[in-house]
Amino acid sequence: MTLLSRRTLIATAAASSVPLAAARAQKPTLKIGVLTDLAGPYQDIVGPITVEAARQAVEDFGVAGKGYNVEILVGDHQNKPDVGAGITRQWYDRDGVDIVVEGGSSAVALAVSEVARDKNKVYINSGGATSDLTGVRCNANTIHWVYDTYMLGRSTGGALVKSGGDSWFFITADYAFGHALTRDVSEFVTAAGGKVMGKVATPFPATTDFSAFLLQAQASGAKVIGLANAGSDTINCIKQAKEFGITQTLGGLLVFISDIHSLGLEVAQGLVCTESFYWDLNDRTRAFSARMRKRVPERRLGMAQAGAYASTLHFLKTAEAMGIAEAKKDGAATTARLKAMPADDDCFGAGIIRPDGRKLHPSYLFQVKKPSESKGPWDYYKVMATTPSEEAFRPLKDGNCPLIKT
Amino acid sequence: MFMILGYPAPLMFGQLLLGLINGAFYALLSLGLAVIFGMLNIVNFAHGAFFMLGAFVAWGLLEFLGVNYWFALLLAPVIVGIFGILLEKTLISRLYKLDHLYGLLLTFGMALIIEGLARNQFGSSGMPYRIPAILQGATNVGFMFLPNYRAWVVVASAIMCLVTWLIIEKTSIGATLRAATENAPLVQAFGINVPRMITLTYAGGVALAAFAGVLAAPIYSVNPNMGANFIITVFAVVVIGGMGSILGSIVTGFGLGIVEGLTKVFYPQGSATVIFVVMVIVLLVRPAGLFGKAA
Numbered sequence A: 001m002t003l004l005s006r007r008t009l010i011a012t013a014a015a016s017s018v019p020l021a022a023a024r025a026q027k028p029t030l031k032i033g034v035l036t037d038l039a040g041p042y043q044d045i046v047g048p049i050t051v052e053a054a055r056q057a058v059e060d061f062g063v064a065g066k067g068y069n070v071e072i073l074v075g076d077h078q079n080k081p082d083v084g085a086g087i088t089r090q091w092y093d094r095d096g097v098d099i100v101v102e103g104g105s106s107a108v109a110l111a112v113s114e115v116a117r118d119k120n121k122v123y124i125n126s127g128g129a130t131s132d133l134t135g136v137r138c139n140a141n142t143i144h145w146v147y148d149t150y151m152l153g154r155s156t157g158g159a160l161v162k163s164g165g166d167s168w169f170f171i172t173a174d175y176a177f178g179h180a181l182t183r184d185v186s187e188f189v190t191a192a193g194g195k196v197m198g199k200v201a202t203p204f205p206a207t208t209d210f211s212a213f214l215l216q217a218q219a220s221g222a223k224v225i226g227l228a229n230a231g232s233d234t235i236n237c238i239k240q241a242k243e244f245g246i247t248q249t250l251g252g253l254l255v256f257i258s259d260i261h262s263l264g265l266e267v268a269q270g271l272v273c274t275e276s277f278y279w280d281l282n283d284r285t286r287a288f289s290a291r292m293r294k295r296v297p298e299r300r301l302g303m304a305q306a307g308a309y310a311s312t313l314h315f316l317k318t319a320e321a322m323g324i325a326e327a328k329k330d331g332a333a334t335t336a337r338l339k340a341m342p343a344d345d346d347c348f349g350a351g352i353i354r355p356d357g358r359k360l361h362p363s364y365l366f367q368v369k370k371p372s373e374s375k376g377p378w379d380y381y382k383v384m385a386t387t388p389s390e391e392a393f394r395p396l397k398d399g400n401c402p403l404i405k406t
Numbered sequence B: 001m002f003m004i005l006g007y008p009a010p011l012m013f014g015q016l017l018l019g020l021i022n023g024a025f026y027a028l029l030s031l032g033l034a035v036i037f038g039m040l041n042i043v044n045f046a047h048g049a050f051f052m053l054g055a056f057v058a059w060g061l062l063e064f065l066g067v068n069y070w071f072a073l074l075l076a077p078v079i080v081g082i083f084g085i086l087l088e089k090t091l092i093s094r095l096y097k098l099d100h101l102y103g104l105l106l107t108f109g110m111a112l113i114i115e116g117l118a119r120n121q122f123g124s125s126g127m128p129y130r131i132p133a134i135l136q137g138a139t140n141v142g143f144m145f146l147p148n149y150r151a152w153v154v155v156a157s158a159i160m161c162l163v164t165w166l167i168i169e170k171t172s173i174g175a176t177l178r179a180a181t182e183n184a185p186l187v188q189a190f191g192i193n194v195p196r197m198i199t200l201t202y203a204g205g206v207a208l209a210a211f212a213g214v215l216a217a218p219i220y221s222v223n224p225n226m227g228a229n230f231i232i233t234v235f236a237v238v239v240i241g242g243m244g245s246i247l248g249s250i251v252t253g254f255g256l257g258i259v260e261g262l263t264k265v266f267y268p269q270g271s272a273t274v275i276f277v278v279m280v281i282v283l284l285v286r287p288a289g290l291f292g293k294a295a
Helices: A002-026 A047-061 A081-093 A106-119 A149-162 A176-191 A211-220 A232-243 A257-263 A283-292 A303-322 A324-329 A331-340 B009-040 B047-065 B069-090 B100-122 B148-170 B172-182 B184-189 B194-216 B226-241 B246-266 B274-285
Strands: A029-036 A069-076 A099-102 A122-125 A142-144 A167-173 A195-202 A224-228 A249-252 A272-275 A343-345 A349-353 A363-368 A381-387 B138-140 B145-147
Touching (some): A029 A081, A029 A303, A029 A324, A047 A069, A047 A099, A047 A283, A047 A303, A069 A081, A081 A106, A099 A303, A106 A122, A106 A176, A122 A303, A122 A331, A142 A331, A149 A176, A149 A249, A149 A272, A149 A363, A149 A381, A167 A176, A176 A195, A176 A224, A195 A211, A211 A224, A211 A232, A211 B009, A211 B246, A224 A232, A232 A249, A232 A257, A249 A272, A303 A324, A303 A331, A303 A343, A324 A331, B009 B172, B009 B194, B009 B226, B009 B246, B047 B069, B047 B100, B047 B226, B069 B194, B145 B148, B148 B172, B148 B194, B172 B184, B172 B194, B226 B246, B246 B274
Parallel strands (some): A029 A069, A099 A122, A122 A142
Antiparallel strands (some): A272 A363, A343 A349, A363 A381, B138 B145
16 A cells, blocks of 8 residues: 555656656746845844745746746855855856845855856845945945945934934944944044044954943943944843943944844833834835735844845846846846836835945934834834935945946 | 053953953853763763753743743753753763763754754844843942842852852762762662762753853843853863863853953953963963863
8 A cells, every 4th residue: 555655656756747847947947045144143134034025025026927937045144254155156156046135244245246246147135234335345246225334324323423422432343344334434423523432343243241342332431332233232232231321322323123122112212223114114015014924924024134025026027027038148237237127116115226236215214112102013113314315325426336437 | 540551440340340240151151061071071062052941941931931030040940950851861871981072963963953943933133031120220339330130140150159069079979979980880889870860960060051041041132042152162161171170160260251351351352262362372281271180
């Protein structure tokens, strides 16, 4: 009985695999690699939800009956540039991946962007922060979607200086991201007449106890302690500052909604932060979040995760407009089309991509609600200010991107 | 203002105290490792995972059963200790006759599985755990604000270290345990159940890790990576102190906490590495560790 059924099974499998393989050979496949941090400190900022967001984009776009397939591959870069670049190289070379989305925090992003250029494929980053990705390190195969250190510095940094925080001390994660963020925010602070009293670079990702650095910040006498870090680093800083009775203003320069969720409103209330997406921003974002809830019932997306959705969708639309064979052929040409095509999605609304690869959309300055103001789960933000897309990002001419001839 | 080496004195005192607090965690964790290595000859790489489990059990007890911090401080080590007994009975006990390397690989694998499962379930940014009401707030000790809870951590771990040391070095149970390590068949000939004793020792070491985990829960967010962040440093502490030396692990735990704290002032980028630099130097000068006996 068992033998028989096993034999039947094998026979059926053998019979069915032939037409399937034939069908696969006829149908071209767009391959999208979601490269993210699946298990590290940024898991909740990007991570598995990013993969679900990319799948949602494929579903919303609708591939059925279109004569081609879309396949999603998933990789974990572990926040190590060499690991990220290695996976990407293998995807482009061996697995026929056409585009890498999300693609990691700053250090990984810079490495992956070079692989995309060398292999002439497409890379749209949504998790990374460094503004160098569309500045001195820009290339013809890379697009930077969600936010960057300039946008954060302008929005959060600018707002804090305006409200009287004119002297700063930075606690900086000691890698590409932390230093880029410190640099960009410092420029806004000094341009607005403030001054930087000092900074301390903390080992990443090995630091869990920030109290020593917080005490140094306190001793500096600066009015604002700028947290040039992210994820669990920022969470630990905010918690420990409260524990040590530090009364200076904490500038959370890169805070995602998942951080607020983890901190709890009791600790996080009043904190000012900047994102370019919030699930409860308008009807379109709410509709998107309702769709996502079927995949991720318990959480709401932050901007980096929404970016994976938007960039995947934009790529699919562009590839269809170009024709699949054409879109797979030349990464730089496809990237040029991605830039030329106006973007429009439920998360970021209508926007354009600049020749240096910078996606433009508004950025929002939020304040975290008090526990009494929050009406339901994940009701965390109120909008304090909106920076229009033309002003939110660094002007094209100031980036020194080699693609831009002046 | 009175200065030390070009830094304001209050800042320096503050850093020394913070170093001592971190040292308290190093001491507690390396103590458990030293007990297990000394008695079982197992390099317990799963120690960080048990530390993390301790914090998660405390969180779960509060979240689902409403058990407060103080009871969790007693219950979590017991629960995690029982889990340790289970693992010792089913897996680790099979490796005593083999090379150290097998024990290391097994416990390392266990750590990866336990931490992976926790990450799958709870994500990486962690859960908040409130400081118990009586220890909230901070005391102004002149040169800094000392959070009451952190002061409690130093006291609690110092007491725990002392008790463990007394049990092993000064009681008859400890004496039997030490004898069993030297010559198990002889001790067994006296009618003592050595395998059970070894199981309980493992449980005891694991319970120490869980105790440290509960202590850490209100300070760090309760997250699956909290043990992995500590464990490498703690191993360096054990190596510096001398593998299996109880007193060595306690003294070096506190001492290296202070060394690390001072590095955070003078060269913050190096604070994650300084302990390993010390380890290299100690291994070159005294290969058996500061308190270890040469084999």
